[in-house]
Amino acid sequence: MGLTVHELTKLQADYPDYRMELVDGEVNVMSPSGYEADEVSIELAAQIRNWVRPRQLGRVTGSSAGFVLPNSDTRAPDVSFVKAERLRRSPRSFAELAPDLMVAVKSPTDxxxxxxxxxxxxxxxxxxxxxxxxxxxxxxxxxxxxxxxxALNDGDILTIPDLLPGWEVGVADLWPLVFE
Structure with missing residues (x-):
């Protein structure tokens, strides 16, 4: 028999230094992402948040925010967005829904x-x-x-008009800066 969300919450309280997901009743311990992957995640989250917040379109979170999905898995995308009408208040624990937008950023071990x-x-x-x-x-x-x-590459523009009308970011702007 697999673990429950309640048991996952207890495990996370007992081991706060570990990021965990619950998939098909089994706990997946997530290793820290690479530095570059986290920098890319933060950049995208910041770009989206800077558009979403003044327009009160919804909520933007990073990889620490967990979602209890309709199949009872608990997952944590690297970046997520939930429309305001679907999540009027931030839950103290996991959000019990699938985010409208989820982003996975490949780290070296993925x-x-x-x-x-x-x-x-x-x-x-x-x-x-x-x-x-x-x-x-x-x-x-x-x-x-x-x-x-x-598929988008450097020189292309990322847009998500169905969720974030008017928002855009250049793909090349997602990559970490190189200081010379």
């Missing part, structure tokens, strides 16, 4: 195939847009349920 599978799982559970960011290849893939993925 498998691109597994990240794509994770995005498809979120889409099947109600997420509208999933994004895979790969700093190694400097590519962004945008997924929507039942549609072909859209």
């Amino acid at each position: 498998s691109v195939a597994k990240l794509r599978d994770k995005i498809q799982e979120f889409l099947a559970l109600g997420t509208q847009v999933g994004i895979l960011i790969n700093p190694e290849s400097r590519q962004v893939e945008v997924y929507r349920l039942g549609q072909e993925a859209i």
Whole structure:
């Protein structure tokens, strides 16, 4: 028999230095992401938050925010967005819904195939847009349920008009700066 969300919460209280997800009743301990991957996550989250907050469009979170999904898994995307009308107040613990937008940023130890599978799982559970960011290849893939993925590269503009009308960011602006 698998673990419950309540048991996961207790485990996290007992081991606060570990990031954990609950998938199919099993605990996955998440290793820290690479520095570059985290910097990319923070940049995207900041870009989205700076658009969302003054317009009161919803909530933007990073990798510490967990979601109890409709299938009872508890997952934590690297960046997520939930529309205001779906989450009027921030829950103290996990949000019990699938985020409208979830972002996975590939770190050095991640498998691109597994990240794509994770995005498809979120889409099947109600997420509208999933994004895979790969700093190694400097590519962004945008997924929507039942549609072909859209691949973006440096020189392209990332937009999410169905969730964030008017918002855009250049793909090249997501990558960490190089100080010479």
